Amino acid sequence: MSRKVIAVAVGEAHTLALTADGSVFSWGRGTFGRLGTSKNDDELFPVPIASGDPSGLHFVGIASGAYHSLALRDDGSVWSWGYNAYGQLGNDGENQSIPCLVEHFKDLGLPDESTEDSTKTPLKISAVKAGGMMSMAIDSHGSLWIWGNCPQATDDGGFCLLSSDIPLPVWSFHGHTVVKVVCGNEHVVAAVSTGETFNGGDDLVCYAWGNNNHGQLGLGDNESRARPQVISTFNKESPWVVYEIACGAFHTAILANKKSYDQEIVSNCWTFGLGENGQLGHGTTKSTSLPEPVDALPQDAFLISLDCGLFHTSVVSSAGDVWSWGMEKGLGLCPDASFSGTDSGDALFPLRIRAPETNGIRFTSPMQVACGAAHTVLVSDNGYKLWAWGRGRSGTLGNGSITDCYIPSAVMWPPHDVILQDKKSKEDQMVSKTGEDGGEFAETEELNSLRTKLSLMERYANLLHISIFRKPLDERKLPQLLQESSVFDIKKELEDVLEKADDEELTRLEMFYEGMLSSVKDKLMKRRVKELVKECLLSLSNGRQHYPV
Incomplete structure (x- = not known):
């Protein structure tokens, strides 16, 4: 159970992984204490977070903002760590490098009838979410709480962002159940039941509020909202029912099923908001204030997971297909990406991510995709494998390297x-x-x-x-050569790889070589590497059966 990942959450440049036994691991950039390891150091591999409670912590949920992290304990309590400039940790203190209890929910429950004093049973939280400088929680009654850099109404009914270190209730949903909630830099989107309770059917309505300067609320205009408003594309009368939502910095993505009575399930991805980096996947860099489907995705693909980075978007199908689009070929904020010629620039349409383990296009038993500012993490193999790609600095990819990787790289797991x-x-x-x-x-x-x-x-x-x-x-x-002998001929193995490679594989090898070469700082070493590779290619073209050493 300690090896099985059941959820991942990704911040600006750090990642959290929750395992089936209730443990949380983190890696990537450590500034502000966002990794929860009791220090601010970067971690190149997954490491366990520090315990903020002597009795130990057993978690059932995780969430990441840009520079802070949240975790939900099995007793319904919320714990936070990392950056706290806007009160997003739920207290008025400094940044925290270990998990600390969000005290506010302790005194919000009903009186404990088993005691004679005024002790209250703490309000239990059932889900946590974070984004940007905001934190959110859904309690066991289906009510929504929000704190940090929150959208609020001004005295004259206008819109503003208010910093609060105290979780505030969102009264607009009183009498309804909030099922899912996500947020971008300054906007929030929630899936809420039409009735008092959610029965798991087609009774979800999508609301949005906050900053709307790019149309990221999906309301058909660029006017910000201080209070939740229904997105008409996904209202009670809509033929589509929402089942997954995600927010980038200034754009929103939604997965929805078409209401059908013939048992045929049809799903689609809808996007809206800022589009200047292709993060909407509509084939242009135009922004849009109304939800539009990403038509380039296969119509027969059933999408099971969705997430947005700052300026890119990724989805996963039940069959193991993974697509990304947006900034730098869907990698996110990667200004040093080594693409060139026709391959350079942003991806305006979904690009399929290939699976290195099978040398094919599909990953085995995928579960979830999560996006940071410039990296993406995929949980596959029913939770027993993690893949990451994008910017590698600070150990963001969890593979022991700080080199960018433009194809999926295996996270060192377990x-x-x-x-x-x-x-x-x-x-x-x-x-x-x-x-x-x-x-x-x-x-x-x-x-x-x-x-x-x-x-x-x-x-x-x-x-x-x-x-x-x-x-x-x-x-x-293992290669037959190694099984039969204690000597592994790495030169022959490399030769076999090159001989069997197709054009696409050779292109990927070239990208790997360029990335590796860029990480070599010593000029003499870099020149020697180039010479060796040149000699190697010449020997292959001449048909010789050896490599230079």
Whole structure:
């Protein structure tokens, strides 16, 4: 269970992963304490967050704003850490580098009848969400709370952004159930039941409010709203029912099913708001204030996950197809992206992301996609694999490197701590079976040290394999040469890769080479690498069966 990821949340340049056993791991940029590790250092691999409670924390939900993070505990309490300039942590203190309890909900519940004093049962939260400098929570009654840099009404009925370190209720939805909520830099979108309760059917209506300078509210104009207003495309009478929503900095994306009585499920992605980087996927850089479908997506694809970065958008289908569009070929804010010629620029239409593990277009058993400012993370294999691509600086991709990657790169999962935890659990079980003395299964300090070194070597070998072959090392698919001998002829393996590669694969190899070369700072080393590659290509073109070393 500690290896299975059930949710990911992505901030500006950091990522959170929630596992099935209630643990939270983080990686990427560490400034402001956003990783929750008790320090501000960057992390190149997933690491467990620090525990802000001596009794330990078991989480069931996570969320990321630009520079802060939220987590929902199994007892319904909310914990926060990271940047707090706008009160988005739910307290009036400084930035926090470990999870801290949002105290406000403790005294909002009903009186505890089991005690004679005035103690109240804390209000339980059922979902958390964050974006930009805002934080939000949905309580167990379906009510919405918001804090941080929030859209609010002025005394004259106008619109403003108000910083609040106290969670404020959104009274507009009183008598209804808020099912989902998301936010961009300064706008909020929510899916709310038409009746008092949500029955899981077609009774969801979409509301939006906040800054609307680019039409990101989908209301047909550019006028900001201080209070929620129904998006007419997804109102009670609409033939479409919303099931997923996401916000970029200044654009919004929605997944909706067409109401049908013939059991045929038809889904589509709708986008609106700022479009100057192609993040709407409509084939232009025009902005739009009304929801428009992304027609370039296949009509027969059932979309299961959606997210928006600052200026890009990504979706995933149930079949394992992944598409991205927007800034820098759908990578987000990557000013150093090494595209050139006709390949450069923003993606105005959805681009299909290829799966390196299968050398095909589909990922195995996908679950969720999440977007940051300049990177994207995909959960696949029913939660047992993580992929990331985009900007790599500060360890954002979780693969041990700070190099940008324009194709999916395997996140180092499970992390080292999980591997050691699993080994220790097995060792404890063996010791308990053989008595306190340990018998033949007792582990010596030397053996433990060797196992730790083996784990580190496994990670190192995997990194090398990813660097060369662009996919994780799978012991089930080891080359026959290595299975039959203790010597691995890396030159021959590279030769086989090149001989079997098609034009597209060779293009990807060239992109990898250019990215690798850009990370070499020593001029003499860079020149030597170029010379070696040139000699290698010449030897191949001449039909020689060897590589220069």
